[in-house]
Amino acid sequence: MDRREFFKISWGAVGIAALVSAVGVSLAAVVRFLMPSVFYEPPQSFKIGEPGDFPFGPPTFLVDEKIFVFRDRDKGFAVASAVCTHLGCTVAHFSSDQRFHCPCHGSVFGADGAVQHGPAPRALDWFEVTQARDGQLRVDKDKVVPPTYRLMV
Amino acid sequence: MNLIREIWQSIVRRDPLSTDKGKSELVFLNVWLHIHPAKVKKENMKFRHTFYLGFITFFLFLILLTTGIALMCYYRPYPPQAYQDMKDLQFVVFMGPFLRNMHRWAAHGMVICVFLHMCRVFYTGSYKKPRQFNWVIGVLLLLVTLSLSFTGYLLPWDQLAYWAITVGTNIGSYAPLIGGQVRELLLGGHSVGEGALIRFYVLHVAVLPAIIILLTIVHFWRVRKDGGLSKPVWKLEPKKAETLVTIGAPAVVAPMQAVAASKEKTYGLMEVVTGKPIFETITPEEEEDTVFSYPYAFVREAVVMMATVTTIMTMSLFLNAPLEELANPAKTPNPAKAPWYFLGLQELVSHSAFLGGVVAPALMVLALLAIPYLDRNPSRRLADRKLILWLFTIFVVANLVLIVVGTFFRGPGWALVPPWVHVVGGTE
Numbered sequence: 001m002d003r004r005e006f007f008k009i010s011w012g013a014v015g016i017a018a019l020v021s022a023v024g025v026s027l028a029a030v031v032r033f034l035m036p037s038v039f040y041e042p043p044q045s046f047k048i049g050e051p052g053d054f055p056f057g058p059p060t061f062l063v064d065e066k067i068f069v070f071r072d073r074d075k076g077f078a079v080a081s082a083v084c085t086h087l088g089c090t091v092a093h094f095s096s097d098q099r100f101h102c103p104c105h106g107s108v109f110g111a112d113g114a115v116q117h118g119p120a121p122r123a124l125d126w127f128e129v130t131q132a133r134d135g136q137l138r139v140d141k142d143k144v145v146p147p148t149y150r151l152m153v
Numbered sequence: 154m155n156l157i158r159e160i161w162q163s164i165v166r167r168d169p170l171s172t173d174k175g176k177s178e179l180v181f182l183n184v185w186l187h188i189h190p191a192k193v194k195k196e197n198m199k200f201r202h203t204f205y206l207g208f209i210t211f212f213l214f215l216i217l218l219t220t221g222i223a224l225m226c227y228y229r230p231y232p233p234q235a236y237q238d239m240k241d242l243q244f245v246v247f248m249g250p251f252l253r254n255m256h257r258w259a260a261h262g263m264v265i266c267v268f269l270h271m272c273r274v275f276y277t278g279s280y281k282k283p284r285q286f287n288w289v290i291g292v293l294l295l296l297v298t299l300s301l302s303f304t305g306y307l308l309p310w311d312q313l314a315y316w317a318i319t320v321g322t323n324i325g326s327y328a329p330l331i332g333g334q335v336r337e338l339l340l341g342g343h344s345v346g347e348g349a350l351i352r353f354y355v356l357h358v359a360v361l362p363a364i365i366i367l368l369t370i371v372h373f374w375r376v377r378k379d380g381g382l383s384k385p386v387w388k389l390e391p392k393k394a395e396t397l398v399t400i401g402a403p404a405v406v407a408p409m410q411a412v413a414a415s416k417e418k419t420y421g422l423m424e425v426v427t428g429k430p431i432f433e434t435i436t437p438e439e440e441e442d443t444v445f446s447y448p449y450a451f452v453r454e455a456v457v458m459m460a461t462v463t464t465i466m467t468m469s470l471f472l473n474a475p476l477e478e479l480a481n482p483a484k485t486p487n488p489a490k491a492p493w494y495f496l497g498l499q500e501l502v503s504h505s506a507f508l509g510g511v512v513a514p515a516l517m518v519l520a521l522l523a524i525p526y527l528d529r530n531p532s533r534r535l536a537d538r539k540l541i542l543w544l545f546t547i548f549v550v551a552n553l554v555l556i557v558v559g560t561f562f563r564g565p566g567w568a569l570v571p572p573w574v575h576v577v578g579g580t581e
Contacts (some may be wrong), residue, residue: 034338041342063483086506087323088344089316089485096302104320105503109521118567125500 008103018138045140047132051077051153058095067127068093076152079139080113081125091124100124112147123147176445186451190375190381192443194435194448202277205457206270211369213263213462218257221358228308230354232347235310236479243476244441249310254469259531260302263463264494269296275545279383280534283431285525287375292521297365299494304357306470306492310331316489318353319345324502344482371388378431383576388540389534404580441554496559503567517548 031032048069054060059068059080080100084091087103099116100109107118114123127144129151137151139150167178177191223473227246228238242249262464280288307318322345326336340347376382388432444450477486493501501509528541535542564570 032339032343034343038350039342040348041344041346066483087320087502089489090466090483091321103485103566104316104489105499119506121506 044142045138047136047138050136051131059093061093065139066090067141069129069137072150076150077129077137078150079127079129079145080147081127081141083125084120084126085115085122086118086120114147162444170447173345173445175446179447188377189446189450190377191446193446194439195383195445195449196385196388197382198450198453199385203342203382204269206266206271206273209461210263210266210270210453212458213259213266213465214253214369216259216462216465217263217486218362220252221260223252224256226357230308230351232310232350235308235350238479239311239476241311250473254303254474255465257474258468258472258541259465260305261493263298264302267295271295271521272545272549276542277386277533278538280525281528281531281533282525284375284379284383285291287379288525289520289522290372290375292518294368294372295521296366296518297368300364301357301361302491302494304353307345307353309476310350310480311477312484313347313475313478313487314483316486317491317495318349320348320499321490321491321495322349324450324495324506327506329509329511331504346482357464380435383533386533386535388466389532408461460509477569488563488567490559493556493560496563497555500555500559500563520548528558 016107018131025060031080043065046065048062048065048067051071054069054071054077055113056071056073057099060071061068061082068080069121072078077112082100084104084107086102086104086105086107089102090101091100091109092105093100098111100113102120103106104124107120108116108118110116110125113122113126115121125141126147128140128145128149130138130140131151131153132138158381167182168175170176170179179186180189181187212353224242227242227249229235239253244250260357269534274288274291303318303321307314321496322336322340325339326332328335337343339349339352339353340346347540357396490496496515498510501513530541561572562569
């Protein structure tokens with residue numbers, strides 16, 4: 001390889017490297033640009049009210065939060081997700097059979113949230129529920145707890 | 154008067170259309186028409202060869218483009234307003250329902266016609282050499298058409314739109330590794346909300362139309378460069394099938410006649426290069442069988458365009474595009490269904506989200522893209538291609554059956570309910 005050819009190849013390589021990195025960085029920037037830095041969505045952790053607001057017996061469905069709040073006289077509070085683990089439809093709780101039914105693809109979840117029927121890949125989530133200092137119940141959707149989790153107030 | 158004539162002749166510079174020169178100049182001096190050849194083979198204009206599906210698809214796209222731009226004047230892509238604007242279009246805007254209906258029916262029609270066009274190209278073996286890559290472009294056009302329809306589905310922001318997109322995008326999130334991030338990128342959030350609406354709008358009115366126009370240009374250009382439409386299957390001769398699809402110059406070339414330069418003639422400067430053309434060359438006998446594009450091909454195109462527009466307009470007079478109540482994230486309709494062309498997918502997904510929602514569609518798209526490269530059989534004759542015709546037919550029928558089951562046979566809770574059974578109130 002003579003000097004001329006060496007420079008031809010090395011400048012060519014430098015040029016291609018510059019082009020590839022420029023395109024790569026630009027693409028990465030575009031992807032990052034499309035990823036919102038701030039989500040104007042409801043917070044994952046929120047207060048749902050005083051313990052006394054919730055009746056015993058059938059769960060209370062909170063529409064905006066998409067959660068079921070269970071209150072049991074002996075065991076206390078538990079919060080289940082109403083979002084089907086299959087494709088994100090909102091499940092309904094039937095008092096008649098104590099199970100959750102998804103309208104989209106017929107998934108059925110037992111009283112503990114476990115899949116009993118249908119295409120759902122995993123059980124419904126149960127979220128941590130705690131009592132805030134002001135006495136209100138606080139639910140944190142980022143903290144998934146086992147179905148046996150209960151808050152005694 | 155001379156000035157008017159001069160202006161006219163500065164715009165239209167061709168010879169009169171009564172002359173052959175004028176007929177060919179009409180095509181190749183006009184930037185919009187010169188995608189056509191000056192002359193076309195008679196056999197290629199036969200309805201039973203192509204059913205004019207490509208043209209119908211193209212004209213449906215033009216309808217979508219014009220009605221879509223009109224609808225944009227009254228639509229704000231923001232959650233509460235978007236639905237109000239739909240109501241305005243439905244009840245307040247002059248011709249609003251008609252335009253919206255046209256847009257909706259042309260969109261469904263385009264999905265159907267793209268699919269039928271693909272079937273036609275497959276059954277006539279027109280994806281074979283040298284047209285393999287144009288088939289790939291065609292498959293991409295199918296995918297972009299589906300994406301356009303899917304992104305448009307969300308814009309009315311009613312229950313139908315909201316839940317179809319919720320289910321549809323959740324199918325995508327089952328893709329391994331990147332599924333969740335891609336969904337977040339698409340929705341601009343964790344669920345279908347205002348971020349999703351504006352992104353779908355941008356995709357629907359800017360990004361995807363640009364892509365589909367660019368791909369269509371390449372698609373048409375390559376049809377032209379491949380020597381126009383493929384030869385109708387009934388013209389294919391047995392045994393000699395290979396030579397018909399093999400490209401190259403004729404084996405024997407008549408010696409060129411030397412003509413003395415003369416001042417009577419004008420000459421364009423062109424380059425003479427060696428090598429063979431990529432397109433199918435035609436024999437002198439085939440040349441005999443051609444006619445000028447004007448008027449024969451253009452009249453047919455105009456008739457197809459008018460038939461397409463008339464059909465869509467007639468449908469739009471009598472059938473209203475659905476508009477349900479305002480999107481309500483808390484209340485899932487039962488059953489919640491994706492757009493009809495994804496219901497086959499949803500049917501698969503109801504059995505297994507990963508296999509049905511990711512593996513099966515990915516394999517389908519890959520198989521479609523690979524067809525011209527996997528099919529090594531050079532013959533285009535139906536009799537020589539029995540196996541692959543069967544395979545493709547099974548593919549088409551399976552898709553149709555799944556879509557029909559998903560559309561008509563799935564009731565509340567995705568239970569198998571025949572369409573003739575009326576379910577009262579669902580399971581709740």
